[in-house]
Amino acid sequence: MVSRARVLMVSAVASGQGKTTVTAALARKLRQSGRTVRVFKTGPDFIDPRILQAASGHAVYSLDLWMTGEPACRQQLAHAAQEADFILIEGVMGLYDGNPSSADLARFFDVPVLAVLDASAMAQTVGAVAMGLRDFGPVRLAGVIANRVASEGHAAMAKEAMRDIPLAGYLIRQKLSLPERHLGLVLPDEVEHLDALLDQMADALALDLAVMDAMPETEFADVTTEQIAPLLQGKTIAVARDDAFAFLYPANLDCLQQLGAQLIYFSPLANDAVPASADAVYLPGGYPELHAAALAQNTAWLTSVRAAVAAGKPVWAECGGMMALTEALQDQDGVTHSMAALLPGKAVMQEKLAALGPHFLSTTCGELRGHSFHYSRLETHLEGVLHTTRHRDQKTGEAVYQQGSLRASYFHAYFPSCPRAAAALFLGEAL
Incomplete structure (x- = not known):
């Protein structure tokens, strides 16, 4: 059985660019527009997936070519593609960081990348950064979401500078963000009115749905994995x-x-x-x-x-x-x-x-x-x-x-x- 969905690796140049905030806002925004969304997290993580689960309404599993393994990754993506219009995979660290990296995962499954770029301290240079992310690997860069922009005019400058790379959306610099501590984000149960905060973040995301719907679909053939022996039966x-x-x-x-x-x-x-x-x-x-x-x-x-x-x-x-x-x-x-x-x-x-x-x-x-x-x-x-x-x-x-x-x-x-x-x-x- 072959299943299809629009699958996007949501990545960035580094940690701290707002990947989780943008992925959560994007998942909630797509849900609000009537699209069915599934979200995965690249690599080992416990906290981000719980935030993304709250945003998407579904459990968030880890994808990692080494830890999870290629067959299990493929099976999970194929299963999600059977019921989802969009599959979002939040990357880890920067796009090319780690071994295997988020870029490795994207290339392995031929998944396009949606780059989150913190535009707060630049304008036209956003285009140079986006092109560098695309060409270094290279990866299929499907678009950019500019984060922490100062205004609509600022977003327009970034869009023009990216030439042939679509600006899929942007978030105006704001006070809306997910709180953090030493191991990462604060747990969802500790965030007061989390559901309302996620709705506000989605409302603040200026998303071009035409660009999103024009993104290519990725095909997955279903994979049969080895059955697990019931070694803990009765325990x-x-x-x-x-x-x-x-x-x-x-x-x-x-x-x-x-x-x-x-x-x-x-x-x-x-x-x-x-x-x-x-x-x-x-x-x-x-x-x-x-x-x-x-x-x-x-x-x-x-x-x-x-x-x-x-x-x-x-x-x-x-x-x-x-x-x-x-x-x-x-x-x-x-x-x-x-x-x-x-x-x-x-x-x-x-x-x-x-x-x-x-x-x-x-x-x-x-x-x-x-x-x-x-x-x-x-x-x-x-x-x-x-x-x-x-x-x-x-x-x-x-x-x-x-x-x-x-x-x-x-x-x-x-x-x-x-x-x-x-x-x-x-x-x-x-x-």
Whole structure:
């Protein structure tokens, strides 16, 4: 079966150009015009996809030629094209940054690029930047959205300077923006009146629908992927999910369910106990440092997670999930809070980025891929039983710690990259 849709890689020259703001506004604007929209995010990310989900009304999955893999990327795009008029893929960093880059993904699937250019400090030079983005790769540059322009006249100058490159739209410089913090955008649940803000951003986007509708369609042939064996059939996994433990790939949850697991959710931040019916526990990353005082006082949560480990239930804790299981967490204000004390040592927040980039864990089941991104360090005498490898330079990456049935790491695993290894995490099997 062949499906078609207008697919656009929304990219820029660098981070900070307003890609997420523009992608969210564009998704909402197209929805308001009656077009069906699906959105994807390039590379590993947890926060932008939740904003884009709010804007588009559909779950946002990751596309990455290395982490997700080409067959899974193709399958997801083909499935989305069966029901969408437009598919938007928000890029990561600058168009040509990374290996693989957003440009690599666009060229691999023959997807045209829609460039977001911050025009606040230039006029005609917008044209030079747009042509440079197009020709360096090259890529198929379908158009430009000029962000932070001063006026309609400013937008007109940019449009004229781009010659044969269409100006698909522009956003006047304004106070409307998505709030940020040290790991990126603020979580959607923390943004007051988010839906109204997204509507206002869409209203502010001057979009040329004729240019959008004239963009070429991309064809995708449906792909049949290998069936996942139900290795977790009959198992119930308790998944922490709240603003302290929010960094969850939708594809990870899908993978666990395809493995046969039943998922039940609980909130440590609301002082929920780990459900007694759970056979295993998944503590994803998030912002425990912002909620450390509450977590330290939530006795039902603390008692239950200690009991789960004491009972030998497999626990997999990633990044923020690991931090919540240490003896103490020192927040960004230098205040130290007691944590679950299941791992020796102290997690310390720092101003400097500690790690960023794709990693993989070599296991007996295969290569489990993912990434690392954190501003804290773990001060511990505990030695890692395994270590990830950094994809970029093949150097040793993050430690995987083990205490009884508990395994923890700064590594964020992408379960579909090796479902057998993901199952082993929750079966308590050796990796």
